[in-house]
Amino acid sequence: MNLGTLLFYFAKNFNLNFPKNRFDMVENLVIVESPAKAKTIEKFLGKDFLVKSSFGHIRDLEKKDFGIDIKNNFTPKYIVSTDKKKVVTELKKLAKEAKTVWIASDEDREGEAIAWHLFEVLKLKKENTKRIVFHEITKPAILKAIENPRDIDDNLVNAQQARRILDRLVGFEISPVLWKKVKPQLSAGRVQSVSVRLLVEREREIIAFKPEAYYKVVANFFITEENGNQKTLKAEYPKRFATKEEVLQFLESCKNAEYKVSDIEKKPSTRKPAAPFTTSTLQQEASRKLGFSVAQTMAVAQRLYEAGNITYMRTDSVNLADTALAAAKEEITKRHGEEYVKIRKYQTKNKGAQEAHEAIRPTYLNKEVISGESNEIRLYNLIWKRTIASQMSDAKLEKTNIKIAASTNGEEFIATGEMIKFDGFLKVYMESTDDENGKQEETLLPTVKVNDPVTEDFLNATQNFTYRPPRFTEASLVKKLEELGIGRPSTYAPTITTVQNRGYVVKESRDGVERKYEVVNLKENNISEEVKTQITGAEKRKLFPTDIGMVVTDFLNEHFPNVMNYNFTADVEKEFDDIALGKLIWHEMIGKFYNPFHENVEKTLEHSERSTGERILGEDPKTGKVILVRIGRYGPMAQLGETPEDKEAEAPKFASLRPGQHLETITLEEAIDLFKLPRDLGLYEDKKVVVAIGRFGPYVRHDGKFASLKKDIDDPMEIDLPRAIELIEEKRKKDREKFIKAFDEDPDLQILNGRWGPYISYKKENFRLAKDIEDPKALSFEDCMKIIKEGPKKKTTKKAASKKTTAKKTVTKKKTTTTKKKTTTTKKAKK
C-alpha cells in the first residue's frame, strides 16, 4: 500500500465512520425507513445524532406453514428477511452502543409495525427507546418530533399484523386451489384478483357493446361584425337524430331559410387548480402528459428523490408543509404578481389514505429546472408546475352561447365559446383527462348582437356512433383501485407487474378497424350525401385481460365472492381501524373471517369442477364432430371431437388459438380454420413442403428444416409453393451466413454470426466479441480461447443456476426477463 492509497483509505473512513462509530460513542441513533431520508435528517440534527435506515420492513412471516400458527390464535412466526440480515446486524450493533435509540419510521400502520419489529429484533429497552413521528422532512418538523417522543402504539401494530395475516391467509389458501383447479403457478390475492376482475368486467362490457348510430347536425355561418370584419361561426343543432330519414326531413325544412342571432347567453364560471401530486395522481398525469408507464414514473421519481429534488414519491397525502406554502407564495408573487397567489390547504378525499408523508413536491420551489436525464427533467417540471399551480388563484372564465334561429322552422343552432377572463393557475398548469374523444378547444366567438343577421355557408349531418366503455390504461386502473381503497402507493406499480407476470393481463396496442359513416350536406339549397371511412377501436398501450385471467376471475367470483367483492378491502379496513383504536381484538377479527373462509376453501377443493373455460362452438360440417375451445396445458386451444371415455376410440384433434383469438369471442368458422393446418404444399427437391403453426408462429417445414413465415406478409392459409420455396431459400442463405469460421484444433469452437453480431460458440456457451474487433475471420484459435477464458466469470454461476430440471423452465424464464428489465434501467441511469 503506497502513501496515496493509505491517505485515501484514511480520509474515506475518517469521514464516514471515524468520529461517530469508533471514538465517540453514539449518543443518539435515529432509525428511519429510507436511506435518502436518513441523509437529509442527519443534516438537520447535527453531530450528536447518527441517522440510519431500516430499508423498510426488516421481518416478514415465514413462508413455511403460512408463518401462522392458526390453531393458536393465529400467532405469527416472523423471520428476518434474507436481504435485511446485514442491515439488522449493523443496526443491532449501533443500537447497543447508543445511549438513546429514536425510532422514526413513518406514522402509519406499516411504519408502526416496522418500529415494533425493530424494537423486538434489535432487543431494545423501553427506557432508552423513543418513538417519534413526523409527516414532513423539514427542520422544524423534525425538531418538534424530537421534543415529543411517545411509545410504540401496540393497537396500531396489531392492526398491521391483522392486515398482514389476512393477506397471507387469503393469498396462500386460495392460490393452491387455483393450482389444482385451473393451472399451476397461478395466484390470487386481495388486491391482484380484484384488479383483474375490474379488467375482465370492463372487457365483457366492451364485447357486449353494440354501437348505436346517430346523426349530429352542424352548421357553418358567416357573420359580419360591427367593424366590418367577416367571421365564420360554427354552431351545433342541440338535438340528435336517430335515422337518416329524420335528418333528410330536417335539412329539407332548412332549405331557403334565413338566419339571425336569436339569443346570447353569458355565464361566468371559475376553475380551480388540482391538488398537489400523490403517487396515484402523479402516475396518471405522467401517463397522460408524458406517456410514462407507472413503473417508469416511479423509477424516475425515485431518482429525483434520491438526488434531493423532490419529496417522497410514495404518498397518499395532498398536504404541503408550511415552508413549502411560503416558498410557493414567494415564487408566484415574484413570477406573476400577488393577484395570482391563493394559498390553499387541500384535503384528501380518499378514505383509505394514511397520510404519513407530504404530497409529492419539489424540495426547493425556487428551482424551476433541474439538471439530469431528460425524463427526470420532464417529470420534475410536471411536479413543479402542479405544485405551484395548486397555490394559485382560480381561473375566471366566461362561457357564451349564441343561438341562431332558422326562419323556416324556428329551430335554433347553438355556438358555444369560452373566454378566459383571468387565467390564474392556468398560466402554469392544466390537468389532463382520460377522456379519449372529448378534446375541448378554446373557441373565441365573434362579437354579435341579438337580431344580427347571419348567412348560411353549409349544414352537414354526420353519422356518429355511441362509444363503448374505454379499456383501462395502467394509470386509469391505478385511479380506480385508489377510489376503491384497494392497494397502497407502494404497491400500485408492482401490482400491475404481478398481474401481467401471472398471465392474467397483457399490455398491448391494437389496430383499429375501418368503419364507414355517412354525411349528409345541405349547401346552397342542395342536399347531397357521401360515405366516408374512419378508423375506430384502435388502442394504445391498454390493459387487456387474457383468457386465463377471465377463467380465473370467473372461478374466484363463483367460489370466493366475499374476497372478490369490490368492498372487501374497505370493509376489512374498517375493522383494522377498530383494532387500531383498541375496540377490537385482532385475532378475533381474523378468526371470524378465517373460519368460514377456510371451510369454503376445503369445500371448493373437494367439490368444484376443474375450470377450463370450455365453450362448445358447434359441429364440424365435415366430420359432424363437436368443436370446442378451452384452456389446455399450453394455453387456449380448440378441440375437434370429444375427449373419449375409453382409450380405444379415436383421439380428438387439437390446435392452439392464434394471437388475437379468444375463448369468449372466437367463432365456429374461425375454429374450423384452425384445423386446416398443417397444409401440404407439394414437393420441392423431391421432398415435402408443409406449412403449419408452431409454438413460435407459422412456419414452413422442408427436409427437416424450418423457416418462419413473415409476419403481416404471409398467411399460412393462403401461402403457395413458390413463396414457400422463397422462404426456404432465404433461410438457407441466412444459415450459410451464420457460419464464419471453424477450427481444426477443436471442432467445438466456432465463430458464428448471430442476432447481436459475431460471437464465439464453444461447447454450447456463447461469448461475445469485443466491439473493436473488426474482422472476426482473422481471429486465431488462440485468440478465441483467450476470449473464452476471459469471459465473464459470473456467467458460470448464472448458467449453473438455470441448468436445472425442465420443470423449472418457467421460473428461469421469469428470472431472465427481470434481469433484462434491470439492465435497461441501469443503462438509463448511466445516461
Next chain:
DNA sequence: CAGTGAGCGAGCTTCCGCTTGACTT
C-alpha cells in the same frame, strides 16, 4: 426453437407492503 393437450408423483409455485440494490442475451 417448431404438431404438446393422458396420468403418475416428487417438489415447486402463492399473498401485501415497506424499502433499495442489481450486472449481458
